[in-house]
Amino acid sequence: MRHIGLNVALALFWATLNDNYSLPTLVVGYAVGWVVLSLVHTKGGAVVGLGTRRQMRRLWYGIDYVLHLIWEILLAGWTVTRLVFRWRMGIRPGIIAVPADVKGDGEVTALANSITLTPGTWTLDVPADRRVLWVHALDLQDPEQTKTDIKQRLERFILRASRC
Structure with missing residues (x-):
């Protein structure tokens, strides 16, 4: 609440970047500003640093996961x-x-959706115990290699982003 003025300024800056001063744009700008300000630590009103190391590492690994997922989608699309x-x-x-x-729910959802978003694979079911994910693969030449690929190319990045 201390930074409401700065948050409003960030919302206006967002609207200026989008060249659109409608209410939805300002609301999105306010939300983006809130996220930015929540990552920034202040002491007596002065910015002293960008979050904790854990927060910054989690943010970096999250970005890395999204970029890696985009690459996997493109690569699998080419293969299909x-x-x-x-x-x-x-x-x-x-x-x-x-x-x-x-x-966790977020980790399971991220993995299941990542598998489904990747062309050629589709998550069919996640049992209640969450020990396995049932996956349909378009071209299952080597089942063990496909399992290893899913774990190394998708799950590893999700775990790194969520558990750092």
């Missing part, structure tokens, strides 16, 4: 495109149980 346009398709679809190290 090559599969579709092959003279002989020769795909072997299948369903596998991927053991999961993720435990």
Whole structure:
């Protein structure tokens, strides 16, 4: 509450950047300003640093996860495109149980959605015990390699971002 004036200024700056001074734009700008100000530590009104090391590490790993996920989506999209346009398709679809190290609701949701967003794979079910995720793969040449890829290319980044 101490920085309401600064937050309003950030909302106006946001609206200026968007060249739109409508109420929804100002509300989004206010929310973005609130996030920025919550990351900044102050002492007596003066900015002394950007959050704790843990907060900054979590922010960095979160950004790294999103960028890595975008790369995986593009890479898998290219692979699926090559599969579709092959003279002989020769795909072997299948369903596998991927053991999961993720435990919390957010981690499980992030992993399941990341798998589904990646072309060629789709999360079918997450049992109540959350020990495995049932995944359909468009081209399941090597089930063990597919499990390893999901754990190394997706789950590892989610765990790093959520548990740092």
